[in-house]
Amino acid sequence: MLYTSDQTASFPSHTLRYLKTSLREHVLTLTLNRPEKKNALNPVLLHELAFAMAYAHYEKEVWMVVLAAEGDTFCAGMDLKSLSTGEAETATVPEPSGPVRLAELLAALHKPCIARVQGPVYAGGFLLVGGCQYVLASETATFSLPEVKRGLFPFQVMASLLEIMPARAVLDLCLRARTLTAPEALRLGLVTEVLPADNLDGAVVQLTEELKQYSPTALQFGLRAYQQVKSLPPDRQQAYLFEQFQQIQQTADAREGMAAFVEKRKPRWNSYEL
Template sequence: MYYYTPDQTTDLLTRSLRYLRVDQTDHVLTLTLNRPEKKNALNPPLLAELAFALSYARHTGDVWVVVLAAAGDVFCAGMDLKALASGDTEPLNVPEPAGPVRIGELMAGLHKPCIVQIQGPVYAGGFLLVGGAAYAVAADTATFSLPEVKRGLFPFQVLAVLLDLMPARKALDLCLRGKTLNASEAMATGLLTHVVASDEVGNTVAELVQELKQVSPTALRFGLAAYQSLKNTPPDQQQAFLHDQFTQIQQTADAREGMAAFLEKRSPNWQNQ
């Protein structure tokens, strides 16, 4: 599900947001959670701003890669339970989203590479951002915790994301015991793709961004969309579906440019078409 139409999100770069910093440079949209005084807990206004910005990223051809970072010492404390319990009515700085914002669906529907840049602890619903991205780069000092069962709750949506990344028993164990993982342990489970020294996180993300910008953004978009579609495609129909996807991508301008560049022994000039 996507929460905003292309027409609704065209003014993202000039709109004043309360809890999200936005920068778009050279095909890269960087979104920074900016509620450090609340450990970047996801209250309704921040959820709406995330949905607005990620909808813009999906709809905008000039965005090839998304980087999701956070201000302060904590990457994300998960859902803002106090705001949800009190029925927080803080006004939104974006239009009302088309339905309750479900981060798992939001990340899955992006269909563009997303890199999360993790500088500090991740709790609870913050796992949805980490697990839903294509790449998760964490400082070796970061920690990861699902404390919901200690609050009489259960991380239902996080469990679904974890089952895409790790064996079922490992995913269940993380949810059932609510234990805290260090960065190395989180890497071993499959939650992270990179663990580096704290002062190297930004450089590692920048290197990944540069690598992703060298390949066809059309191919990446087709591939990520197919990956999500496969989850709902019966096994006996998957090869037919993928064959059809390959037929379609061959007709794109980027595929023609990629083949021409290969034969002419030059670098391709991607048009994202």
């Protein structure tokens, strides 16, 4: 994380410029709010996202995150104009301790993340979509990597997509800059569900309500293990996962889950214990 828990304790009191936030019933919704710029990611928005993600990681009342966007475009990727001209805006959050890499931020969240994709996704916007466990997309949404048209290449996006899509499909998307429809993105694993635009909000609510039925501690343990095990050699993976299972059995949520099962009632979950 690029911020400490002490730094993010003040998150609710900050006024953000390009990111709308709402925390309701354990769901933190982060809405990109630069519709006039197609929600392109400039330095201020990137820092606001990093600050919000760190808050979500540390805050026990946050059980999951929803990424959404205002306007007709989900995200146009990096704001190349602001990056090339070095235009400076007044900061809205503390300076992060290092460069903001969206894929790393989402991987370190360790809480379920849902993308509500209402419109086109371009270039670096794939890092937001690719880092979520669930992507609910409008049937009119499209997905495109146009970097090669500008003499660039989507290096970070390529690495992110290789974890969720077939390698040849990823390379083709990067090399030919072609546009995927929502149904095509669904077939390739980039999207998890395609819906009429009017049904997006209802589907997000339904999914978050379902996830709330399960132990937030167990979900966090699982997502953390998913990230950690990838960096371990094969002969260490099972030992690590066994250690994780031993640890999770000692949590209050594990005790509550077993008690609820025996007593044939719904469990009453606590917040995260990590």
